[in-house]
Amino acid sequence: MSPPLLEARGISKAFRGAQALSGVDLTLREGEIHALMGENGAGKSTLIKVLTGVHPPDAGTIQWEGRPIQPRTPHEAEGHGISTVYQEVNLVPNLSIADNLLLGRQPTRLGLIRGGEVRRRASASLTRLGLDLDVRAPLGSCSLAVQQMVAIARALDIQARLLILDEPTSSLDEREVATLFSLLGRLKEKGLAILFVTHFLDQVYALADRITVLRNGARVGDYPVAELPRLRLIEAMLGREFHPVSPATDAPRSDSPTPPEAFTPLLEARGLGRSGGMNPVDLSIHPGEILGLSGLLGSGRTETARMLFGVDRPDQGSLRINGAEQEIRSPREGLRLGLAYCAEDRKAEGIIPNLSVRENLILAVQAGRGPLRLMGRAEQETLADHYIRALNIRTASRETPIRNLSGGNQQKVLLARWLALQPKLILLDEPTRGIDVGAKAEIERLVASLRGAGTAVLFISSDLEEMVRNCQRVAVLKDRRKIGELAGADITPSGIMRLIAHHEG
Amino acid sequence: MASLKEGRRVKLRHSRSLPLLATTGVLAILYTSASLLYPGFFTVRVFLNLLGDNAFLGITAIGMTFVILSGGIDLSVGAVVAFTGTLIASLLTRGTPPGWAMLLALAIGSTFGGAMGFLIHRYELPPFLVTLGGMFFARGMSFVVSKESVGITHPLYQQASDFGLPVAGGASLPLTGILFLGVVALGVTVAHGTRFGRNLYALGGNEASARLMGLPVGGVKIAAYALNGFCSALAGIVATLYMGSGNPAMGFGLELDAIASVVIGGTLLTGGAGSPAGTLVGVLIFGTLQTALVFDGRLNSWWLRIAVGLLLLLFILLQRVLSRPAGARHP
Structure with a gap:
C-alpha cells in the first residue's frame, strides 16, 4: 500500500x-x-x-x-x-x-x-x-x-x-x-x-x-x-443502529388513524416539479394530519416545501387547495391561501436579531394586513403575550431583543409568528434543529396540539425518531424524487432507512 | 478522451462591449450635432483644446476607473487635487525646484490613497466613509497650506504651460492633453495587459472567489487606491499647469464629475466590468457638452449638469438592461 x-x-x-x-x-x-x-x-x-x-x-x-x-x-x-x-x-x-x-x-x-x-x-x-x-x-x-x-x-x-x-x-x-x-x-x-x-x-x-x-x-x-x-x-x-427485528425501538405507534380518503385533502399536489430543483412529486395532506417528509440531506425536502409555498415556482404539475386548482406564484399568494412556511435556516430566513420578541412575533400578521392597517400597540402586546404564554417562550419580557433568547425560544417565536396567522397548513422545515431537548419536546407537543385544532402540518426533520413520534404519514424522498410513503404502524426508523437504502435511483 | 466528446462551443457574447459602443455612439451624435449647430466647432483646434481643458478631470477619472473596477469608490480625489495643487504652488513660491515639488506631490498622493486602501481592506471599512473622511481631511489640509490661491511665476512652469505638440493646421496639443492621453494609454495597458489589471477585474467581479482563487486581494485593493491617489496628485499638477496657480478651493465636486464620467464611459459602479478607454469617451462627452455650451453662449452652464444627469440615468438604465440576462442565469 x-x-x-x-x-x-x-x-x-x-x-x-x-x-x-x-x-x-x-x-x-x-x-x-x-x-x-x-x-x-x-x-x-x-x-x-x-x-x-x-x-x-x-x-x-x-x-x-x-x-x-x-x-x-x-x-x-x-x-x-x-x-x-x-x-x-x-x-x-x-x-x-x-x-x-x-x-x-x-x-x-x-x-x-x-x-x-x-x-x-x-x-x-x-x-x-x-x-x-x-x-x-x-x-x-x-x-x-x-x-x-x-x-x-x-x-x-x-x-x-x-x-x-x-x-x-x-x-x-x-x-x-x-x-x-x-x-x-x-x-x-x-x-x-x-x-x-x-x-x-x-x-x-x-x-x-x-x-x-x-x-x-x-x-x-x-x-x-x-x-x-x-x-x-x-x-x-x-447515528442510529439498524435493527432488522427489534420490537423495543421499532414498536409501531398506537395512535395512527389515517384520515379516510373520502375527505377532500387540504392540499393535493399532482406531479408538482421544478426543473433543476425537484422531480415531479405527488403529495396530499388532510386537515388535522401531520405529514412527514423524510430523506437524507439533499434529497429534496426543503425544495419541496419551498415549491409548495411558492418560494420557488414549480414549472410542472398541478396543485389543489381544498379541491380547487391553485397556482402559488409567490409566498404572498401562499399566505393568502392559508399556508405558512417556517424556514430551515432561522438565522438567515427567520429572526430579525435586533428587534424585540413582540416585533418579531407580529411581523407576519402585520405584513398580511398591509401598511395601511397598522396594528395598535395594545393589540400587538395582547398577541405577543398570548403566544409567549401559550408556547412557554422563556424571555425576560416581550420587549427583549430576540437575539438574547436561546435557539429553542427563538424557534418558538418564529412558530408563533406563523401560528398567529392561523394557517390551515403550516410547513415546518427542521423546526427542532440545534435546540435543546426540553424545547424540542415542547415544540413536538405544540405540533400535536395543532393537529387537534384541525391544522395540517408538513413536518421535515432529519431525526428519524422524531418523524416516527409525530407523523401520521411519511413521504420518503431520495435524490429529489419521492420514492415511497409509509403510514401508521409502518413508520419506523428502519422502515425509512430501508426504503432509502434499497431504492435504486 | 472519446467518451468526453461532449465539450461544447460557446458563442461569444458581445454584451460586454455594448456599453462602450453605446457611449461612443452618444459621443458621435453629440459631436456631430454640435458641429452642425455651431460654426467653427468641427476643427482640430477645438478638439485638441477639449483634451487639454479636461485633462485634470480625465486623469482623475482614469484613476477613479481603477477604484470602481475593484468594486470601491473614492470621494477624496477633488480634495487631493486641491491639496497637491496648493502644495506645489506654495513650495514653488518658497523656491523649491518644480521637479522636486511634483515628485513630493505624487508621493503624498499615492501614500494617501494607499493609506485609505489599507484602512478599507484591513479593517473592512466601507470605502464610501473612509474616502469621505479622506476628502474632508485633504480639503482641510489644503487650506492649512494656504488660505487663498497661490500664483505660480516660475519660468519653467511658464514654458511648460505654453508648450504644445504641433498637430495639423497650426493647432497644437497642450502639455496637459499629452499627459491625459499618456495616462489613458497607460491605464488601458495596465487594465488589460497586466496581472494586476486582471486581478482587479476578478476582485470587482467577485471578491470571495478572487480570494479562494489565491489572488492577492488585499494588495490589489490597496494598489488600486494608491494608483488613484497617484492620478489625483498628477491631476493636481496638471491643474496648476492649466491655471497657473494652486487654489485650496479648486476641484469642489470634481470627484462626482469623475464618477459620472466613469459610469457614462460604461464601467459598472459595482465593479468588475468596464475599461479606462470607456472613461476617455465619458470624459470627452463631458467636454463636448461643456464646449458646446460655450459655443452657444446663450445657455446657462447649469445645463451641463442637467445633460450629464440625464445621460448618467440613461447609462445606468442601459447597464441594468444589459446585465439582467446574465444575472438571471445565477439564481
Whole structure:
C-alpha cells in the first residue's frame, strides 16, 4: 500500500464556542477517490476549509507526504499541491474562460501579459480534459456544468496532487455528472488523490474507493466502499443502529388513524416539479394530519416545501387547495391561501436579531394586513403575550431583543409568528434543529396540539425518531424524487432507512 | 478522451462591449450635432483644446476607473487635487525646484490613497466613509497650506504651460492633453495587459472567489487606491499647469464629475466590468457638452449638469438592461 499523501490527525476547530470538529482523522492516498459523507453540521465543510488553509485548526496536525504542513491561506495550500473546487463555482463570471483559468499565473513578458500564450495554454488545459470551448467567451455565458469543468481545469493547472471537490454535482444534470465522473476516473488513473463531498449515495458507490463518515464534528469511521453497504453508511451518517427485528425501538405507534380518503385533502399536489430543483412529486395532506417528509440531506425536502409555498415556482404539475386548482406564484399568494412556511435556516430566513420578541412575533400578521392597517400597540402586546404564554417562550419580557433568547425560544417565536396567522397548513422545515431537548419536546407537543385544532402540518426533520413520534404519514424522498410513503404502524426508523437504502435511483 | 466528446462551443457574447459602443455612439451624435449647430466647432483646434481643458478631470477619472473596477469608490480625489495643487504652488513660491515639488506631490498622493486602501481592506471599512473622511481631511489640509490661491511665476512652469505638440493646421496639443492621453494609454495597458489589471477585474467581479482563487486581494485593493491617489496628485499638477496657480478651493465636486464620467464611459459602479478607454469617451462627452455650451453662449452652464444627469440615468438604465440576462442565469 502506498504511503498516505495526506494524513490529518486529531483536527479540532470551534467557532464561537460551537465545536465544529473534534479530533477528526483523515487519510488520503494517491490514486484514490475518497468520499466525505455526513449530514448537515457534520463538519465536512469545516474539515475541507482546514485542509485548504481557510480556517486554521485549533488542534491537530496535517502531514503531507510525511512532512507537517500548516497552510494559512488557500494560496499556500495550492503551493503544496492541494487544489479545491467549491460548491458554488468560485470563479469570476465577468472575465473570459482563459482569464479565469490562468488568473494570477499568466505568462508575462516585461510585466505585460502575453494574450496569445494565455489563450493557447487555456485551450491546451481544457483539451486535456476533453473540452472544446471558445476560451475568449465570458465565463458567465457558460452553463454551470461548463463553469464547474473550468474550475476543475484551473485547480489541476497548478500541478495539483490532491483535488478537493465540495459537492461538485449538486447543480449538474445526469449527463453532466457522467462527464464529470469519467473525468475524475481518468485523473485518478494519473495518480491524483481526490476528496469528494456529496449527498448522493449512488454517486458514492459509483465512484469512490473509500468513505470517511463524519457526524456532529467527529469521525465515525473510514471504510473501503466494498465493506460498507448502503444501510450501514446511512446508519453511520444518522447515528442510529439498524435493527432488522427489534420490537423495543421499532414498536409501531398506537395512535395512527389515517384520515379516510373520502375527505377532500387540504392540499393535493399532482406531479408538482421544478426543473433543476425537484422531480415531479405527488403529495396530499388532510386537515388535522401531520405529514412527514423524510430523506437524507439533499434529497429534496426543503425544495419541496419551498415549491409548495411558492418560494420557488414549480414549472410542472398541478396543485389543489381544498379541491380547487391553485397556482402559488409567490409566498404572498401562499399566505393568502392559508399556508405558512417556517424556514430551515432561522438565522438567515427567520429572526430579525435586533428587534424585540413582540416585533418579531407580529411581523407576519402585520405584513398580511398591509401598511395601511397598522396594528395598535395594545393589540400587538395582547398577541405577543398570548403566544409567549401559550408556547412557554422563556424571555425576560416581550420587549427583549430576540437575539438574547436561546435557539429553542427563538424557534418558538418564529412558530408563533406563523401560528398567529392561523394557517390551515403550516410547513415546518427542521423546526427542532440545534435546540435543546426540553424545547424540542415542547415544540413536538405544540405540533400535536395543532393537529387537534384541525391544522395540517408538513413536518421535515432529519431525526428519524422524531418523524416516527409525530407523523401520521411519511413521504420518503431520495435524490429529489419521492420514492415511497409509509403510514401508521409502518413508520419506523428502519422502515425509512430501508426504503432509502434499497431504492435504486 | 472519446467518451468526453461532449465539450461544447460557446458563442461569444458581445454584451460586454455594448456599453462602450453605446457611449461612443452618444459621443458621435453629440459631436456631430454640435458641429452642425455651431460654426467653427468641427476643427482640430477645438478638439485638441477639449483634451487639454479636461485633462485634470480625465486623469482623475482614469484613476477613479481603477477604484470602481475593484468594486470601491473614492470621494477624496477633488480634495487631493486641491491639496497637491496648493502644495506645489506654495513650495514653488518658497523656491523649491518644480521637479522636486511634483515628485513630493505624487508621493503624498499615492501614500494617501494607499493609506485609505489599507484602512478599507484591513479593517473592512466601507470605502464610501473612509474616502469621505479622506476628502474632508485633504480639503482641510489644503487650506492649512494656504488660505487663498497661490500664483505660480516660475519660468519653467511658464514654458511648460505654453508648450504644445504641433498637430495639423497650426493647432497644437497642450502639455496637459499629452499627459491625459499618456495616462489613458497607460491605464488601458495596465487594465488589460497586466496581472494586476486582471486581478482587479476578478476582485470587482467577485471578491470571495478572487480570494479562494489565491489572488492577492488585499494588495490589489490597496494598489488600486494608491494608483488613484497617484492620478489625483498628477491631476493636481496638471491643474496648476492649466491655471497657473494652486487654489485650496479648486476641484469642489470634481470627484462626482469623475464618477459620472466613469459610469457614462460604461464601467459598472459595482465593479468588475468596464475599461479606462470607456472613461476617455465619458470624459470627452463631458467636454463636448461643456464646449458646446460655450459655443452657444446663450445657455446657462447649469445645463451641463442637467445633460450629464440625464445621460448618467440613461447609462445606468442601459447597464441594468444589459446585465439582467446574465444575472438571471445565477439564481
